[in-house]
Amino acid sequence: MTSQPVSQGTTPRFALLIVFLTVFIDLLGFGIVLPVMPRQAEPYLNALEVSEVAAGGIIGVLFSVFSLMQFIFSPIWGRLSDRFGRKPLLILSLLGSVVFYALYGYAVSLPFEQAQLALGLMLFSRIGAGIAGASVGTAAAVIADCTTPERRARGMALIGIAFGAGFTLGPLIAYFGLALFNERPWGVGALASLLSLVALLLAVFVFRETRVPGRTAAKEFFSMSRTVSVLRMPAVGGLILIYFLAIFSFANFEATLARYTRAAFGMNDDDNFLVFAAIGALLLVAGGLYRPLAKRFSEVSLMSVGLIQMILGLGGLALVSSVLFQARASADMALDGVDDGIKTAFYIASAFAVWGFAFVNPSVSALVSRSADSSEQGEVLGVNQSFASLGRILGPLVGSLLFAVHPSHALPFVVAVLTLFFVGAILRSVASTIRNRVNA
Secondary structure (H helix, E strand, C coil): CCCCCCCCCCHHHHHHHHHHHHHHHHHHHHHHHHCHHHHHHHHHHCCCCCCHHHHHHHHHHHHHHHHHHHHHHHHHHHHHHHHHHHHHHHHHHHHHHHHHHHHHHHHHHCCCHHHHHHHHHHHHHHHHHHHHHCCCCHHHHHHHHHHHHHHHHHHHHHHHHHHHHHHHHHHHHHHHHHHCCCCCCCHHHCCCHHHHHHHHHHHHHCCCCCCCCCCCCCCCCHHHHHHHHCCCCCCCHHHHHHHHHHHHHEEEEEHHHHHHHHHHHHHCCHHHHHHHHHHHHHHHHHHHHHHHHHHCCHHHHHHHHHHHHHHHHHHHHHHHHHHHHHHHHCCCCCCCCHCHHHHHHHHHHHHHHHHHHHHHHHHHHHHHHHCCCCHHHHHHHHHHHHHHHHHHHHHHHHHHHCCCCCCCCCCHHHHHHHHHHHHHHHHHHHHHHHHHHCCC
């Protein structure tokens, strides 16, 4: 039995809508926790009297372990979804999100005297949430089930839009949710868990299977050899490497942003929620623009534009950091004395970085999907998401460590830009391979 997309009476448009809503609500939970987690961890780290560099490393681990679990489990979720269907895996992953976000809320409500226990439970909750959240590749496979190769890029852009919408509303919900719960720290975990529960109910009662389980799917769920086989597919290995390095670069910015806005501009939690919401809004708008552009331009062209924008944006952030550091060193400038022009430059540079990433993300996923057989979509897109997760492991870890190395806090952005120049060289080679395959 082979794959039969859009089974059990589900129309492609309706299946895509449900996937969008499921990913969107699931990402709301992630968007709620992301901007506040570093600051919720810091009081416990202070109670343990660890150094600033060590604290940065621990925060980096809390970010990275989530993605480490996604790195391990994304191909497994994908192979399981190829064999048993998409719906059971989406339900299982969302159920895990409900449980582990609730555990996170409990962890951050512990008194500072129990700092070791609190940090341990935060780590455990991040591990569990990472395993549960390894289903983005499965969601991408649902889109592949429901779209033709020519419309694949537009379909994959829906995940980017869902990410952007989640990042937009997640911080805003956290902002108002903390006020609703009288600033109790467990509020963010409770909100994330409740929203994941909504996504779970959608998956259970509304979403219909898009793939008939078949014997042609891989049986080796923990298989490095099959992962290597995916990486050896024509152009796929290079595309996955591009995806890994692009996400590594963006994660240097993403994971240090909450600490950067406080160090550079003295922003409090409320201000920071709004910054993250603005970033999400940009991802949302850029994803919406990408869909009509994908009708007129190739994925390689859109990826190239996005790469240039990321270089300009992250390079601009490095420049802003250096200028701000030099101004403070020479004039002993206080946080509230930052020139409005410097803040404006920060926002413009951030917008370029975010906008560029919104173009790179769906382009890579669409090209990877088009290079795979319909019976292997879950596995191949799972491997792609696995290496994306590897970028989210190393990016926050490297960025968090580099953040404290120099007073300007510019090193995470410098490393990101250098990495993206290397990505540009790889893209030229991959584009040549894709052109030769099309012309063959």
